[in-house]
Amino acid sequence: MKFATKAIHAGQHPDPTTGAVMTPIYQTSTYWQQSPGEHKGYEYSRGTNPTRKALEECIAALENAKYGLAFSSGMAATDTVLRLLKPGDEVITGNDLYGGSYRIFTKVFEKFGIKFHFVDFTRPETIRSYLNDRTKLIWIETPTNPTMQIVDIEAVGLIAKEAGVLYVVDNTFASPYLQNPIDLGADIVMHSVTKYIAGHSDVVMGALVTNNEELYKQLFFYYNACGGTPGPQDSFLALRGIKTLHLRMKAHCENGRQIAQFLRNHPRIEKVYWPGFEDHPNHEVAKKQMRDFGGMISIALKDASLQDTFKVASSFKVFSLAESLGGVESLINHPATMTHGSIPKEIREKVGVVDNLIRISVGVEDIEDLLKDLEQALKL
Numbered sequence: 001m002k003f004a005t006k007a008i009h010a011g012q013h014p015d016p017t018t019g020a021v022m023t024p025i026y027q028t029s030t031y032w033q034q035s036p037g038e039h040k041g042y043e044y045s046r047g048t049n050p051t052r053k054a055l056e057e058c059i060a061a062l063e064n065a066k067y068g069l070a071f072s073s074g075m076a077a078t079d080t081v082l083r084l085l086k087p088g089d090e091v092i093t094g095n096d097l098y099g100g101s102y103r104i105f106t107k108v109f110e111k112f113g114i115k116f117h118f119v120d121f122t123r124p125e126t127i128r129s130y131l132n133d134r135t136k137l138i139w140i141e142t143p144t145n146p147t148m149q150i151v152d153i154e155a156v157g158l159i160a161k162e163a164g165v166l167y168v169v170d171n172t173f174a175s176p177y178l179q180n181p182i183d184l185g186a187d188i189v190m191h192s193v194t195k196y197i198a199g200h201s202d203v204v205m206g207a208l209v210t211n212n213e214e215l216y217k218q219l220f221f222y223y224n225a226c227g228g229t230p231g232p233q234d235s236f237l238a239l240r241g242i243k244t245l246h247l248r249m250k251a252h253c254e255n256g257r258q259i260a261q262f263l264r265n266h267p268r269i270e271k272v273y274w275p276g277f278e279d280h281p282n283h284e285v286a287k288k289q290m291r292d293f294g295g296m297i298s299i300a301l302k303d304a305s306l307q308d309t310f311k312v313a314s315s316f317k318v319f320s321l322a323e324s325l326g327g328v329e330s331l332i333n334h335p336a337t338m339t340h341g342s343i344p345k346e347i348r349e350k351v352g353v354v355d356n357l358i359r360i361s362v363g364v365e366d367i368e369d370l371l372k373d374l375e376q377a378l379k380l
């Protein structure tokens with residue numbers, strides 16, 4: 001099946017008791033057993049729930065993977081992957097990372113004796129010098145957040161495979177519509193379902209997918225043992241959102257393209273970060289592994305102080321100043337104080353998360369209204 005068909009049908013079947021076409025919200029914590037241990041595959045909803053299962057199968061199908069697990073947030077999904085590690089293990093990860101990932105790595109798991117190396121993945125060969133026999137995991141994000149660098153998923157996968165290291169790709173920014181890391185060598189794909197997959201800014205959820213049965217069993221163990229699993233209502237909302245993922249992504253990409261061009265020619269902008277520009281340093285890699293360039297754009301304002309930047313960020317009428325991304329509505333974010341506020345200033349500034357940087361999540365509104373809003377907000 002092709003992407004659009006999977007987005008609408010994968011994991012979903014008419015309800016066996018009523019024929020309901022939409023997967024019902026199975027609002028139940030427990031399931032009747034005919035005799036002890038004799039049941040229909042469901043025992044307790046921390047472990048399995050039919051609404052959640054439909055969502056898990058749908059996300060797995062969109063990522064061309066066999067197994068999927070849904071979580072109560074993207075961070076719960078990340079937490080579950082990290083539980084595969086033990087004290088003494090080392091992780092190589094990006095130096096331009098979602099703020100919450102940086103926080104869980106450094107503030108939660110470092111204290112259990114796991115060591116994290118934050119490196120520049122745009123030249124994959126450079127990671128070889130960080131590999132040793134304690135390296136257990138490589139964790140990347142691409143496009144990176146918020147400076148839209150592109151990591152060559154396949155090239156890093158080859159190094160991970162050669163070294164026998166588990167390889168995880170956080171595919172939140174691209175969504176399965178734009179790229180499928182499992183096909184390029186990833187062992188696990190992580191998603192913040194909160195963003196493009198659910199797409200309507202009304203749920204917080206996460207997911208992991210894998211093709212490896214043994215890995216799936218291990219992840220399922222921590223998922224059930226630690227319990228970061230979502231309820232059926234949220235699973236239903238995500239499942240509803242996912243049905244239009246392909247339609248939304250097309251619109252995000254088209255609006256993103258026009259906005260990136262507009263900003264690039266604007267006198268108040270010093271730099272536009274968007275992988276679709278031919279002179280973007282990783283444009284060729286983006287073209288190779290992505291189907292389009294997405295709706296995430298960052299801009300550095302020219303000669304702007306923190307106050308000037310706040311003024312611009314606060315003067316939009318159609319765009320909302322808010323954290324998060326990937327919803328149908330356009331959002332403006334100030335990474336240095338909002339999404340990346342948990343990263344120390346000297347560390348974030350090294351990778352370009354400076355005070356005059358603004359990140360835009362381009363929504364699917366009418367492009368004319370979005371351009372007009374940008375124009376008025378950027379007026380001197």
Ligand SMILES: *Cc1c(COP(=O)(O)O)cnc(C)c1O
Pocket residue numbers: 073074075076098100101141145170172173191192193194195204205206
């Ligand atoms: C939002 C986000 C996360 C965390 O997901 P939550 O659903 O907010 O817990 C992880 N990675 C990236 C790239 C994100 O944008």
